[in-house]
Amino acid sequence: MASAASRMDAFALIAPVFIPATIGGAGYAAYKINWAETIKSFLRGPGRTRRILVLLFVFFNWKNLPFAWTFRVFYSIIHHALIRKAPSLGPRALFKPMISTTRAPLLEIDYNLHKSNSTFFTDLDVSRSHLVTYLFRPALRKLTYNQQSRLVLDPKTGEPMKGPLAILLGAVQCSFKREVAPFRAYELWSRLLCWDRKWLYIVTHFVPKGTAKPTEWLDPSYRGVRVRSGQDASGGWERKIIATAISKYVFKVGRFTVHPALMLDDAGMLPERPGGWMSGEDQVGDESADVGDVNLAVEGEWDWRRIEAQRRKGMELADKFQGLEDAHGLFDGGNQGALRRTWPG
Structure with a gap:
């Protein structure tokens, strides 16, 4: 979502004109086409075998075609921000996962005849875009027009950041x-893990399609979809998980870093907390507050203590993830020599 969301300000301006014009143009073109003759020529005309094979190849590998990644990412943003605007679900939705489903097409299969590890990251781009746009839509819109909304102010001048x-x-x-076999369907369950003064951390689990089913859906438009019956919806999945990823995002207005808690609060995801969510030495609230008695294994009211307990639990893992930053210091610029240059890269 890094590159796509950074253009949301421009997209918000052109979308009201671009989308209707595109749909209208496509509809007019479709109206003018003689579909019966076109389909007949496609299926029966000279070279039909090659055309049908190419069509099947495109159909089963569309997610790896040129500009398909761009379409997938921008569609997630357009869908949740403009077409079907995400509802405001409140603090209870803060750590709930967003589920997306996809497959491993032929162009993602490596020489071991399963999904290449490198292709997991393009799926993550799309899954994170769905989650962040859904949760933060109101705050993202305000940041897009920060001069008018005054959501983020310059700490020195008190004026809106530009x-x-x-x-x-x-x-x-x-x-x-675990590996993913060719054309096998799988799901990405992405949810907020935690946040600190700078970073928003997201955890994503890859699981086979149908492995897990939520006990409820929070989105009102999804209430009619079947849910999982039973008391425990979290046991035994470690034997089926394909992969797990952790990502970290930073929000910016220009070069200014926006506190993730400010975004969460403006999106209606945080309840009131004594002293606020951006107080304290590390600007993540009063860390001396005791929340050890909160039982996260039992569903309860999502007040500030429960959310803070969940955030701290996530930070235990995020702190280890942050330790990878020290690896940058291992680069010596070739002071100890090198092997050689290779091609192709």
């Missing part, structure tokens, strides 16, 4: 456990 909205990907770490 510059375009950007949501930048800082790092991704993915741990692989």
